[in-house]
Amino acid sequence: MTEAPHLTFDLDRPGMTTGHLVVPKGADCEALSLPVFSLNKGEGPRLLITGGNHGNELEGPIVARRLIEWLPEAQTCGRVIILPVLNPLALQAWSRNTPVDGLNLNRVFPGRADGSVTERIADAVSRLLLPIADTVFDLHSFGPTWDFPPAVVTHPIADADLMPKTLRMAEAFKLPVTLLWEYDDTPGMFDTWAHSQGKVFVCAELGSGTVGSEALAIYEAGLRNALIALGLVEGKADHPTFRQQKSSRTLETLMSDALKSPARGIFEPRRSVLDEVKQGDRIGILHPMDSLSANPIDICAPATSIVLAVKSGMYVDTDARVALLARPLSL
Numbered sequence: 326m327t328e329a330p331h332l333t334f335d336l337d338r339p340g341m342t343t344g345h346l347v348v349p350k351g352a353d354c355e356a357l358s359l360p361v362f363s364l365n366k367g368e369g370p371r372l373l374i375t376g377g378n379h380g381n382e383l384e385g386p387i388v389a390r391r392l393i394e395w396l397p398e399a400q401t402c403g404r405v406i407i408l409p410v411l412n413p414l415a416l417q418a419w420s421r422n423t424p425v426d427g428l429n430l431n432r433v434f435p436g437r438a439d440g441s442v443t444e445r446i447a448d449a450v451s452r453l454l455l456p457i458a459d460t461v462f463d464l465h466s467f468g469p470t471w472d473f474p475p476a477v478v479t480h481p482i483a484d485a486d487l488m489p490k491t492l493r494m495a496e497a498f499k500l501p502v503t504l505l506w507e508y509d510d511t512p513g514m515f516d517t518w519a520h521s522q523g524k525v526f527v528c529a530e531l532g533s534g535t536v537g538s539e540a541l542a543i544y545e546a547g548l549r550n551a552l553i554a555l556g557l558v559e560g561k562a563d564h565p566t567f568r569q570q571k572s573s574r575t576l577e578t579l580m581s582d583a584l585k586s587p588a589r590g591i592f593e594p595r596r597s598v599l600d601e602v603k604q605g606d607r608i609g610i611l612h613p614m615d616s617l618s619a620n621p622i623d624i625c626a627p628a629t630s631i632v633l634a635v636k637s638g639m640y641v642d643t644d645a646r647v648a649l650l651a652r653p654l655s656l
């Protein structure tokens with residue numbers, strides 16, 4: 326008989342509490358104790374904030390810790406639960422997936438109590454934390470191999486009520502981009518599972534490149550805006566400044582908007598994120614390296630669009646995604 330996942334404290338206790346979410350041990354590793362912060366100020370919205378879903382996306386855990394510093398004074402009602410690191414094993418390895426079982430936590434929800442460690446983490450979160458929340462913010466980032474603006478992302482949701490509600494919540498962050506992202510129908514994502522439980526779930530994609538102070542300040546301001554919109558804290562929401570601009574736009578990107586590398590070689594970006602491009606404009610160049618007689622290949626925009634993401638200059642395989650384009654969302 327395996328031990329059940331549990332919390333080391335009572336989530337219904339009023340006021341601030343810190344403790345752990347215990348993920349039971351299994352055949353592959355010992356039990357994990359994930360630090361949890363809970364601030365219960367009674368009636369009101371119930372928000373769960375998670376970071377460190379992917380272990381090489383460090384902005385989320387940092388911003389989650391910052392929030393814990395000022396929330397006890399700022400929060401006026403409702404409940405906020407913060408789990409800064411969902412997957413400590415991946416974080417310690419600076420790896421997207423868990424090294425022990427090779428699994429991507431964001432592909433195994435709702436998890437399995439008798440599964441491998443990644444599945445046991447998902448099971449503990451699904452069972453003990455998700456049911457308490459009506460809104461979830463999962464803090465991701467695009468990582469060091471991309472240029473990408475600070476954004477809040479949601480995937481298309483079949484539920485006709487939940488879709489506009491989720492989009493409104495995402496826009497309340499007032500980050501430079503709110504994105505409706507058509508994605509592979511990938512099973513096991515945390516957001517898909519939370520949506521199936523009727524939760525408003527938004528995924529913050531907190532920029533890219535190295536972890537920098539300016540980007541972190543933008544993310545923290547975005548989260549504060551979202552907390553104000555929920556009515557959890559008082560104050561006036563404001564657009565954070567990104568590249569000298571205080572604005573945000575709502576964009577849509579489809580599966581067909583991914584530009585792929587026509588060959589293997591070094592990708593050289595020629596555009597920056599949020600650039601507006603026309604059909605035929607060059608987004609980047611692929612330099613084949615296998616032969617000195619092979620010519621560089623232009624990678625061009627197929628239609629008028631906005632550059633959403635560009636791969637950093639790096640060696641890529643044939644068919645690797647090197648850019649994502651987008652356009653203003655029209656619902």
Ligand SMILES: [Zn+2]
Nearest residue numbers: 379382465466
């Ligand atoms: Zn991620």
